[in-house]
Amino acid sequence: MDLEYTESEKEFRAQAREWLVANVPRGLKSGDTAEGFAQHVEWEKLLYDARWAVVSWPERYGGRAASLWEWLIFEEEYYRAGGPPRVTQNGIFLLAPTVFDFGTPEQQDAVLPRMAAADDLWCQGWSEPGAGSDLAATSSRAKPDPTGGWRLTGQKTWTTRGAFCTHMFGLFRTDPESERHHGLTYFMIPLDTQGITVRGFDRLDGDEGFAEVFLEDVHVPDEAVLGGVGEGWRVAMSTTGSERGLTLRSPGRFMSAAENLISLAQSRPDAATPILRDKIASAWIDAEAYRLFTLSQVTSIVAGGSPGAQSSLNKVFWSELDIRLQGTALDLLGQEAELDGAWTRSFMFALAGPIYAGTNEIQRNIIAERLLGLPRK
Amino acid sequence: MYFALNDDQTALREGVRDLLTGECTPELVRGAWADPAAGAAALWAQLTEMGLPGAAVPEAQGGLGLGACDIVPLLEEAGRVAAPIPLVETAFVAAPLFAAAGLETELDLLLEGKLLVACALDGSPLVPYGQFADRTLISSDASAGRSIRMLDAVTTAAAGSAVDSIDATRAVLSLAGDRPEGVRLDLSPAQATAAWQRGVLGSAAELVGLARTLLAQTTAYVKDRRQFGVPVGSFQAIKHHLADALIAVEFAGPAVMRAAWSLDQGSSNRDRDVAMAKALASAAAERVAAIAVQCHGAIAYTTEYDLHLYAKRVWAGSRCWGSAEWQRRRVAVALGL
Numbered sequence: 001m002d003l004e005y006t007e008s009e010k011e012f013r014a015q016a017r018e019w020l021v022a023n024v025p026r027g028l029k030s031g032d033t034a035e036g037f038a039q040h041v042e043w044e045k046l047l048y049d050a051r052w053a054v055v056s057w058p059e060r061y062g063g064r065a066a067s068l069w070e071w072l073i074f075e076e077e078y079y080r081a082g083g084p085p086r087v088t089q090n091g092i093f094l095l096a097p098t099v100f101d102f103g104t105p106e107q108q109d110a111v112l113p114r115m116a117a118a119d120d121l122w123c124q125g126w127s128e129p130g131a132g133s134d135l136a137a138t139s140s141r142a143k144p145d146p147t148g149g150w151r152l153t154g155q156k157t158w159t160t161r162g163a164f165c166t167h168m169f170g171l172f173r174t175d176p177e178s179e180r181h182h183g184l185t186y187f188m189i190p191l192d193t194q195g196i197t198v199r200g201f202d203r204l205d206g207d208e209g210f211a212e213v214f215l216e217d218v219h220v221p222d223e224a225v226l227g228g229v230g231e232g233w234r235v236a237m238s239t240t241g242s243e244r245g246l247t248l249r250s251p252g253r254f255m256s257a258a259e260n261l262i263s264l265a266q267s268r269p270d271a272a273t274p275i276l277r278d279k280i281a282s283a284w285i286d287a288e289a290y291r292l293f294t295l296s297q298v299t300s301i302v303a304g305g306s307p308g309a310q311s312s313l314n315k316v317f318w319s320e321l322d323i324r325l326q327g328t329a330l331d332l333l334g335q336e337a338e339l340d341g342a343w344t345r346s347f348m349f350a351l352a353g354p355i356y357a358g359t360n361e362i363q364r365n366i367i368a369e370r371l372l373g374l375p376r377k
Numbered sequence: 378m379y380f381a382l383n384d385d386q387t388a389l390r391e392g393v394r395d396l397l398t399g400e401c402t403p404e405l406v407r408g409a410w411a412d413p414a415a416g417a418a419a420l421w422a423q424l425t426e427m428g429l430p431g432a433a434v435p436e437a438q439g440g441l442g443l444g445a446c447d448i449v450p451l452l453e454e455a456g457r458v459a460a461p462i463p464l465v466e467t468a469f470v471a472a473p474l475f476a477a478a479g480l481e482t483e484l485d486l487l488l489e490g491k492l493l494v495a496c497a498l499d500g501s502p503l504v505p506y507g508q509f510a511d512r513t514l515i516s517s518d519a520s521a522g523r524s525i526r527m528l529d530a531v532t533t534a535a536a537g538s539a540v541d542s543i544d545a546t547r548a549v550l551s552l553a554g555d556r557p558e559g560v561r562l563d564l565s566p567a568q569a570t571a572a573w574q575r576g577v578l579g580s581a582a583e584l585v586g587l588a589r590t591l592l593a594q595t596t597a598y599v600k601d602r603r604q605f606g607v608p609v610g611s612f613q614a615i616k617h618h619l620a621d622a623l624i625a626v627e628f629a630g631p632a633v634m635r636a637a638w639s640l641d642q643g644s645s646n647r648d649r650d651v652a653m654a655k656a657l658a659s660a661a662a663e664r665v666a667a668i669a670v671q672c673h674g675a676i677a678y679t680t681e682y683d684l685h686l687y688a689k690r691v692w693a694g695s696r697c698w699g700s701a702e703w704q705r706r707r708v709a710v711a712l713g714l
Contacts, residue, residue, distance in 0.1 A: 001386075001446045002379040003638050009378075069378050262712055272714065278702065281709035285632075285653050292631035295380040303381075313627055316620070361613075367623055368616030372596050375611045 003295070005069065012066070013073045019050055020081035030345075031087040032209025037164040040087040044118035054092050054116045061108075062116035068298050076252035080259075087161060091115045091122030093247040095169050095188070102186075102227030102235050110223070111188065125156040125170025125189070125213060126236070132158075133359045135171070136180040136233070142172040142187065145219060150174075152187065152195075152218040160356075162211025163200030166191055171232045184232030187224045194218070205348035206340070246298070246311070248357060249318045251291035254325070257346075258287040261329055264343070271332045283325040290318055309370035312363040319353030319360060326350045380631065382450060390450040394457070396423060401458035403683040406546065409461035410686075413548040414509035417462040417493060424464070425490030433473045433575075439488050440472065445575070445637035449582045453633075456586025459690045461546035463506040465579030466496040471514060474525065474572050478562040483512060483527075495533075497552065498525065498573050505697060507550025508539050515556065519573040520699070520707075522566025526559035533557075544693035573698075574640060574651045580698040581633045581651075581658035584691065588626045588658075588665040591687050595619065595669040602674075615672055622668045625661035632657045649711035656704035659695040666691040 005013070025043050029036030047053040048062055056071040057063025066074065086092070092115060099111050114120040131137040140154020152172055162168065168189050175183025191198060195218035200211045227235035258280075265272040265280050272280070293314070297307055307314075326347035330337035337344055354360040368374045382390065400423050409416025424430070432448050434440020448469060455464050467487065471494035475484040486492040495510035497503065498519035507513055513528045528536075536557045537550040564572075596619060599610030609615055636654035639647040666688040670677040677684050699707070 001381070001383065001634070001638050003635065005378055262714060265714060277709045277714045278705055280714055281656075281705040281712065284712055285656060285705065285708060286628075288653065289628045289632050289657055292380070292635050293628050295378065296631045296634075299378070299380045313624055317624055317628055361617070364617040364620035365613065367620035368610075371623060372619055374596070374600060374616055374619065375608050377607065377611050 005073070009067075009069055009073060012070050013077060016052065016055075016074050016077040017081065019052060020077055020083060023050070024081045024083050026082070028084050030207050030209075031085055032161060032203065032205075032207035034164060034208070037087055037161065040084060041118050041121065043084065044086070044088050048117045053088070053118070054096070057096070057112070057116065061112045068302060072250060072252070072294065072298065075250035076255065079252040079256035082256075087164075088115070088118055088121065089248065090124045090160065090165075091120070091167075094124060095122050097247065098169075098186070098226065098235060098238050101238055102231075107188075107223060107226065120167050121161075121165040122167045122169060123159050123162045123165040123191075123211075125159055125162075125168040127158045128155060129157055133362045135236070135358075136184075138171045138173060138184060140170070140172050140215065141176065142174045142185060143176070149219055149221040150187070150224065152189070152215045152220060154215050156213040156215075157210075159211045159213050161209055162191075162213055163198055163208065168213060169226070171236055174229055174232075178230075181233040183230055184236070185229050186226040186232040186235040187220060188226055189215075189218070189220055189224060193220065204351070205345055246294060246307070246314065249314075249353075251287065251294050251318075254287040254290055254318060254321060257322070257325055258284040261325055261332075264329055264332055268332055271334060276328060276331055279324070279328040279331070283321065283328055286317075286321040286324070290314070290321065293317070309366050312358075312366040313371070315357060316354075316360050316363045316367070319350075322350040322353050323347075380634070382446075386447055386450060389447060390454060393424075393427065393429070393451045394454045396427060397454055397458045397460060401455075401460050403686060406459050406461055406686045409546040411545075413461060413506075413546050416546060417506070417509065420460060420462050421490055421493060424462075429464070430468055430472060430490055431488045432468050434476045434484070434488065438476045438484065440476070444641040445578065446634070446641050449578065449633060449637040452579045452582035453586035453589075456583030457590050459546075459587060459590070459687050463493055463495055463510060465576060465583060466506065466510075466514075467492070467494040469579040470494070470496055470498075470572050470576045471512070473575070474514070474562060474564065474568070477568055478564050480527075480562070486511075495550070496576060498576060499699070502551050502553040502556075503540070504533070504537065504550045504552060505542070505547045505694070507533055507537060507552070508548035513550075513559075514562075514572075515552070515559065516569065516573075519569045522570045525562045525564060525569050525572060527562060528557055528559040532559065542693050544689040546690075547693055570648070571640075574648060577651050577655045577698045577704070578633070578636050578640060580694065581629075581636070581655040584655075584658040584662040584695055585626065585630055585633055587687055587691050588622075588629070588662040591662075591665045591669040591684070591691070592619070592622045592626060594684060594687070595622070595672050599672055609672075609674075618668045618672055622665045625664045629654070629657040629661040646711075649708055652699070652704040652707040652711070655699055656701045656708065659701040659704070662691045662695050663701070 028039045031037050031040040054063045055066040055074045142150045142152045145151050171184045174185040195216045197214040198211050200208050202208050203210050329343040428441050431440030432443045436442035492511045495504045495506040495513045498516040500517045511530050513533045516525045517523050537552045540549050540551045542549040599615050602609050633654040636650040639650040676682050
């Protein structure tokens with residue numbers, strides 16, 4: 001047991017804190033609106049120029065070759081300083097780990113530097129009208145073009161920031177005879193390719209951050225395939241591990257939210273009834289418990305382990321703690337919770353947590369079947 | 378940063394686990410229901426051979442000189458088998474107190490395995506294991522640094538009366554009415570508070586161990602039990618209950634180990650960290666016990682089946698050393714709420 005960070009990690013924290021406190025922007029519009037997205041991209045470019053955009057990546061791609069510990073520290077400091085949600089997250093946290101694992105050197109050179117610099121902005125093209133939790137029901141298809149490359153046809157939906165992004169990664173069925181998990185292939189697609197139509201639509205929280213992406217006989221080159229034809233499920237599952245686990249929602253985000261909740265209660269002592277104080281303490285305890293769980297998980301990863309299905313534990317825990325935390329803030333606000341303010345927005349956004357990245361119902365199945373060994377049927 | 382047991386800690390834990398798995402069987406726990414003193418004595422003799430009474434006593438005073446990070450995993454093992462013995466009270470609370478307060482007679486007896494200790498350090502009249510403990514430690518509120526006093530068995534027997542716990546192994550004594558004076562231990566308020574914190578942490582560790590056993594038993598049962606022609610564990614409703622149980626345990630465990638670290642380091646946050654650990658451990662154990670009963674169905678509602686031995690230990694013990702709500706209030710105060 002050693003729960004202290006090293007001197008060099010503390011130095012890394014001090015550097016990150018100093019830069020973030022001086023540079024984190026205030027008052028950006030939501031990154032899930034057209035105007036706010038442009039503001040967030042400017043912020044991402046500032047992060048990139050100071051080499052804070054992708055700290056865990058190799059230096060040649062704009063990172064600092066930071067360890068997992070340092071990445072956790074950066075995340076803590078980022079949210080502690082009030083940094084805004086990362087509009088680049090689906091690229092840098094979901095696609096990038098997959099490109100590092102499965103991409104050719106040429107693909108890595110083509111994709112990663114532009115992603116880090118926020119020149120290319122990536123959205124995730126997984127959900128379809130008929131394939132939500134049941135990702136293996138993917139019916140968008142790709143067939144080989146006689147002149148080379150592939151022809152893609154189909155529809156993706158609920159694509160976060162799809163109307164603002166420049167690129168999309170997603171699964172397509174390359175073997176028309178295949179079913180379920182077989183015969184799928186992982187593609188990376190520029191959204192300005194001919195035959196693609198993107199239609200934005202409003203989300204529950206009022207932002208226009210969703211999109212439908214229609215693909216009609218869209219030609220992409222062979223280099224658009226990541227990780228081999230027919231290997232899409234295996235490649236995609238490596239991304240879901242990242243999405244459910246650490247990288248999408250690090251503990252720093254919830255620790256910062258819990259601290260903000262405590263400040264809110266302190267600013268409204270009359271509203272902070274004993275029952276609400278109990279809920280606030282619970283929210284803080286849960287955020288801290290998530291941090292501690294993560295520390296033990298990262299200890300195991302650093303020693304060569306893989307979180308595997310354990311990432312489903314993270315996902316259920318952080319998404320449900322977020323709802324409890326944000327809901328408690330609304331209780332403190334009382335009638336003001338009706339107004340379109342930051343906490344109410346956060347509460348509505350939190351409701352998406354148990355849905356995206358695989359619904360929590362699916363996660364609980366995974367936990368029961370893969371971690372406890374209960375029978376599938 | 379390294380948040381895991383080291384090799385020595387793992388080896389010690391496995392040694393204790395092997396011993397307890399072999400010795401502290403459900404049959405032994407059942408036996409302790411009939412005769413709590415005999416059950417505790419049998420197990421204590423085994424644990425004494427491993428040196429456990431002196432685990433938290435400095436080596437210079439004849440102990441093993443282990444820290445909370447070494448001992449907490451062992452207490453979790455004791456919880457796992459529902460060891461019917463005041464292990465936390467004797468080895469983790471009293472032994473280092475006797476060493477600190479210079480009670481050499483008591484310390485020597487304890488190290489030889491001849492002394493079991495009961496505790497009621499929060500002013501409660503109820504003393505678990507008080508019916509057969511050789512010494513009882515009482516305080517009106519050790520968590521606030523109030524003095525700790527020691528009663529011998531004759532005094533407790535004269536002043537107290539046996540009451541029925543839902544878990545007979547706990548042999549609860551009630552000291553309602555005029556409490557005897559006893560001997561005041563020569564301790565600072567900080568030492569009294571530290572003793573309280575060790576009790577809270579030890580209790581949290583045992584509860585995590587109990588929760589793990591309840592979950593393991595239930596998992597095994599639902600894989601085996603068939604209804605509608607299939608194992609009931611194939612039903613999503615059961616899967617989701619057990620997923621929730623696993624989440625509760627897995628997020629309490631690290632908090633308990635972190636509290637051990639905070640105690641060993643003398644961290645300024647140790648009181649908050651210990652309170653948080655107990656809040657999570659009590660809540661997890663209570664939740665898992667409820668899920669275990671529900672997922673077993675009617676067989677859980679019998680005493681012929683072993684599950685109740687573990688579930689009742691949870692219900693009897695999870696509010697001792699501060700309930701989840703009590704501990705959350707302590708965290709809230711530490712957070713400035």
